[in-house]
Every structure is written in C-alpha cells, then in structure tokens.
Amino acid sequence: MDNRQEVREFLTTRRARITPDQVGLATTGSRRVPGLRRSEVATLAGLSVEYYARLERGQIAGASASVLEALARALQLDETERAHLYDLARAADGIPTSGRPRRRTPTKAASRLSLQWALEAITDGVAFVRDPHQSLLATNTLGRAFYSPVIGDGGRTPNLARFQFLDPASREFYPDWELFAEMCVGIMRSEAGRDPHDRGLQDLVGELSTRSDTFRRLWAAHDVRTHGTGTKRFQHPIVGELSLAYEELAITAEPGLVLLVYTAEPGSPSAERLRLLASWAASEQASIPSDHS
Numbered sequence: 170m171d172n173r174q175e176v177r178e179f180l181t182t183r184r185a186r187i188t189p190d191q192v193g194l195a196t197t198g199s200r201r202v203p204g205l206r207r208s209e210v211a212t213l214a215g216l217s218v219e220y221y222a223r224l225e226r227g228q229i230a231g232a233s234a235s236v237l238e239a240l241a242r243a244l245q246l247d248e249t250e251r252a253h254l255y256d257l258a259r260a261a262d263g264i265p266t267s268g269r270p271r272r273r274t275p276t277k278a279a280s281r282l283s284l285q286w287a288l289e290a291i292t293d294g295v296a297f298v299r300d301p302h303q304s305l306l307a308t309n310t311l312g313r314a315f316y317s318p319v320i321g322d323g324g325r326t327p328n329l330a331r332f333q334f335l336d337p338a339s340r341e342f343y344p345d346w347e348l349f350a351e352m353c354v355g356i357m358r359s360e361a362g363r364d365p366h367d368r369g370l371q372d373l374v375g376e377l378s379t380r381s382d383t384f385r386r387l388w389a390a391h392d393v394r395t396h397g398t399g400t401k402r403f404q405h406p407i408v409g410e411l412s413l414a415y416e417e418l419a420i421t422a423e424p425g426l427v428l429l430v431y432t433a434e435p436g437s438p439s440a441e442r443l444r445l446l447a448s449w450a451a452s453e454q455a456s457i458p459s460d461h462s
Contacts, residue, residue, distance in 0.1 A: 172365055173227025175391075176257050180225045182391045183244040184210055191245070213243035230261040249359060253393040256362035280307070284420075288312070288428075293443070295413070295431035298420065301360040302369050303330040303353065306426070311443070314450035315431070318342050318406060330357065330373060334381040344402050344410070354387040355394030362393065364425075396429070407449055408442040 185204035194209055205213075211221035216239065224232065224240070237258055241251040288296045288309040295315045297308040305316060305327045313320060319332045319342075333339050333353050343349040361370055377384040396417040403411045413431040420426040433439035 172257065172260050175227075175362070175365070176229045176261065177225060177227040178389075179253070179257065179391045180240075180244070183246065183250070184225075187245060192243075210240075210243050214239040216240075229258050232258050249355075249393050249395050253359055253362040256359075260362070260365045291430060292447070293432065295443075297429055299329070299427055299429060301364070301367065301425050302328065302373055303357065304328045310450050310454065311447050314407070314446050314453070315403075315405065328373075329353065330377060330384075334377050334384045341404055341406070344404050349401075350383055351387060351392065352394060352396075354384065354390075355392050356396060358388070358391065359393045359395060396427070401431075405442075405446065408446045411439045411442055412437070413439060413443075 184207070185202065187204050189205065189209065192205070192209075192213060194205075200206070207222055207225060208218045211218045214221065214236075216224075216236065224236075237254055240246075241254060244250075246254060284298065285307060288298070288307060291309050292311070295309070295312045297312040297316065298306045300306055305319065308316060308320075316327065318336075318338050319329065320327045330353055333343070333350055339349075340346050357370070357374065361367070361374070364370070374388065378388060396415070398414070398416050400412060400414050403413065405411055411433065413433055415429055415431045418428045418430070420428055433443050
C-alpha cells in the first residue's frame with residue numbers, strides 16, 4: 170500500500186465530509202468541492218496553506234505530534250481516526266506497526282493449548298480468536314456451532330471478510346448486512362494503517378477489491394473503526410434470530426490477535442436460543458465417533 174496515497178485519500182475524504190457550518194465558518198460564494206477548502210482546514214489547524222497542501226499530497230513524514238493533533242482537531246477526527254492518522258505518520262517515518270513488537274505466526278499462537286482451554290472455559294457465550302486479516306483462528310465449542318455457516322466443511326482457514334463479501338449466505342446470517350460490511354472494512358482499514366507492509370492483508374484487500382464491488386466502494390471511503398463493544402443481530406440457520414452483545418479483548422501475549430466474546434442478555438429469547446445452540450453442538454459432538462470406537 171502506497172503510504173502517500175493513503176495519507177492523501179484519508180485527509181481529502183475527512184475534509185470533504187465537514188461543512189463550513191459545522192466549524193463555524195461563513196459560507197461565501199459557490200463551492201466546487203464538498204466540505205471544507207484546504208485553506209479553511211489550514212486556518213483551523215493553525216498551519217500555513219502551503220504546509221497543509223503538502224501534507225494532503227501525502228508528504229506527512231516528519232510531522233510533529235502537535236501538527237497531527239491540530240489536524241485531528243480541525244478535521245474533527247474521532248479516537249479511531251486520530252489513531253489511524255498517527256499510524257500513517259509513523260509508517261511514513263519508517264516506524265513499523267505503530268512501534269509494536271513483530272507479530273509471531275498467528276496460526277501457531279492460536280493453537281497454544283492454554284489459549285484453547287481458556288476458550289473452552291467460556292460455555293455460555295460464543296468465544297473466538299481473530300487475527301488482523303479477519304481470519305477465525307480458534308473458537309470454543311459454541312463458537313464452532315455459531316459460526317458453522319462461515320467455517321463450512323473445512324478447507325482453508327475461515328475468514329470473516331471473505332464470508333462477508335464473497336458468500337451469499339452472509340446476507341442471511343447478517344440481517345444488518347450493510348452495517349456489518351462497513352464495520353468489517355473499517356476494521357481492516359485500521360489494521361492496514363497500523364501495518365502497511367502486512368503482505369497477507371494486502372493480498373486479501375486485493376482479492377476482495379477484485380471480486381466485490383461493495384468492498385471496493387467501502388475501501389475507497391477510507392473510513393476506519395475499532396471493534397470494542399456493542400450489540401449485533403444474527404439470523405442463525407439452526408436457532409433463528411439472535412441479538413448478542415460483544416466485547417473485544419486484546420491478547421497481550423500475541424500482538425495483533427484479539428479474543429471476542431458474544432453473550433446474550435440473561436433471561437432474553439436470545440439467551441434461550443444460545444442454550445439451544447449449545448445443546449445442538451453438544452449432541453453433534455457426541456455423535457462424532459471417537460478414535461477409540
């Protein structure tokens with residue numbers, strides 16, 4: 170990924186979404202482009218027009234923290250966007266992956282027995298480990314049942330982004346498909362800013378851009394987000410509609426990997442349906458012949 174192009178497109182798309190009214194500027198004359206003019210952003214950030222124009226051309230290397238903060242304020246960036254701007258600046262300065270330690274091979278990390286034990290200890294919720302490429306590296310028993318439409322019958326490592334954009338079944342599994350698509354791309358955008366030299370992520374973006382018009386459109390919007398916490402709706406082929414709260418936890422021993430847990434509100438219809446799904450998963454597991462039978 171070309172860092173200068175990434176910086177240029179991120180800044181121009183952020184500038185285009187802000188109207189003069191939002192920042193207390195009077196609207197005078199006709200405006201050829203949506204949003205603020207370069208000169209207006211420069212004024213709001215306390216920078217010269219020439220310097221801001223240079224930044225927007227992608228020449229962000231060497232920009233100080235005070236300049237980046239001024240830009241973030243002028244463009245009204247949220248915390249995720251602000252972090253993304255800093256990641257792009259660090260990449261331009263040659264600092265890899267936001268100064269984080271080099272990642273180990275994710276598949277080896279996720280196969281660690283203690284991590285699998287921790288996942289299986291979560292029995293009333295869906296728990297899984299995801300890498301920066303949106304791949305499902307490990308799940309608990311309920312997670313395997315929950316993500317059965319994604320996991321399928323085996324083959325290559327199941328990937329949430331490929332499922333989202335390339336598998337028609339995703340439109341049934343995700344009732345709020347457009348929202349899920351925006352979230353998926355926003356998370357991938359944030360990861361690309363953290364580690365622009367991640368070959369696996371570059372290859373995945375290239376594949377999805379070639380095969381999905383929706384992905385290509387969303388990627389071009391340069392919107393970024395983090396997962397964090399919230400509520401999502403699913404339409405599961407076995408138990409029907411589920412409304413689940415989620416929490417994302419960083420796995421500190423393996424930088425880049427996250428543990429996500431989906432749970433239902435106690436006593437809710439979704440909690441009952443999760444219990445039904447857990448019973449189904451247990452019966453399916455019991456029906457598999459053991460090696461000793």
